[in-house]
Amino acid sequence: MQASLLEELNPVPNPYPIKSDVEYPEVWRLCEQARDLAWNPLSIDFSDLVDADLPAEVREAGSEWWSLRAWMEHGAIPYGAERLREAIFDHQPFEIKQHIINFIAEELRHHETSFLVARGLGAYQNEPRADYFKSVIPRFHDEKDEKAMSFFAGLAVNTLFEQLSGELLKARYENARYKSIRTACQLILRDEARHIHFGRIIMRRFFEELSPHDKDLIGKKFAKKLRGSLLNGVYAVVNLPEHERARAGHNRSLAAQHGLGATHPDEEIFIIKRSLDQIREEIAPYGVEIPEIPEVDRVAVVH
Ligand SMILES: [Fe+2]
Numbered sequence: 001m002q003a004s005l006l007e008e009l010n011p012v013p014n015p016y017p018i019k020s021d022v023e024y025p026e027v028w029r030l031c032e033q034a035r036d037l038a039w040n041p042l043s044i045d046f047s048d049l050v051d052a053d054l055p056a057e058v059r060e061a062g063s064e065w066w067s068l069r070a071w072m073e074h075g076a077i078p079y080g081a082e083r084l085r086e087a088i089f090d091h092q093p094f095e096i097k098q099h100i101i102n103f104i105a106e107e108l109r110h111h112e113t114s115f116l117v118a119r120g121l122g123a124y125q126n127e128p129r130a131d132y133f134k135s136v137i138p139r140f141h142d143e144k145d146e147k148a149m150s151f152f153a154g155l156a157v158n159t160l161f162e163q164l165s166g167e168l169l170k171a172r173y174e175n176a177r178y179k180s181i182r183t184a185c186q187l188i189l190r191d192e193a194r195h196i197h198f199g200r201i202i203m204r205r206f207f208e209e210l211s212p213h214d215k216d217l218i219g220k221k222f223a224k225k226l227r228g229s230l231l232n233g234v235y236a237v238v239n240l241p242e243h244e245r246a247r248a249g250h251n252r253s254l255a256a257q258h259g260l261g262a263t264h265p266d267e268e269i270f271i272i273k274r275s276l277d278q279i280r281e282e283i284a285p286y287g288v289e290i291p292e293i294p295e296v297d298r299v300a301v302v303h
C-alpha cells in the first residue's frame, strides 16, 4: 500500500488507562437495574394482533405506524455507537460505558418490539414508501451537531428528547386496546424511564459547569433537531410537506381510532407543547434556554 494512503487511515486511539473504579454511583445503580429488568421482545404474544378483526386499510396504517416506530428506535443505534466509541477513548469509567452499552441494547430491543408489532398487524416495511420520508430518517441525527457539544452535555440533550418521546409513548400506551401493544409500550417506557433518569443525573452533575456559550448551544441544538427532523413526521407530522402530511396524518389517525397504540396528529402537538414547557422549566435553573419553536409554541393550549 502507498504510504500516502496509510496516512489517511485513522489511528486507533490508546484505550489506556482502562478504569474500573465507580465514579458515578447513581449511574452504576441504573446499570444494575438494567440487568435486573432485562426483557425479551419475543416473549410478548402478538397473536391478538394476528387474530384481530381489522379492515385491510387499518392493518396497513398500523403496520406503517409501527414500522416508523421501528425506524426511529433504530436511529438511536448509530448515535449510541458513536457515544460508546467516545466513552472508550475518553477513558470514561466502567459504569458510563456500561450505561451506553445498555442504552444500545435497549434501543435495539425497542426496534425489535416495534417491527414485531408491525408484523403482527400485517408486514414490517423495511424502508419508508414516500421518497421525502426516506431522506428524513437519516437526518434524524447529525454527528456534527453532537461533536460541537461536550460529551456529557450531548448525552443530556439526547435525554431531553427521550423525555419528549416518552410523553408521546405514554399517550400511545393509553390508546392501545390490544394486550400485546400495551405490554410492548409498557416495557419500552420502563427502559426509557431509566434513560431519562441518566440524563437527570448528568444534568445535575455537569450543567452548572458549562460555559455560557455551551448553554446557548444546547438550547439551539435542541430547537434545531426538534424543528428539522422530529416534527417532520417522527414525533408529529406538522412540518411535513402538505401532501405527505395529509397522507401520514390520515393513517396515523386511523391507527389511533382502532386503538393500535398511535396518537392523532392534533393530539401530538399538544403533548409536545406540554412536554416542551416542562423541559424548559427543568433546565431553566441551569441557565439553559430553548428558543421559541413557533409550530409548537404558537399552538393555543386548550387541552
Ligand atoms: Fe427507545
Ligand SMILES: [Fe+2]
Residues within 6 Å of the ligand: 107, 162, 191, 192, 195
Ligand atoms: Fe431511550
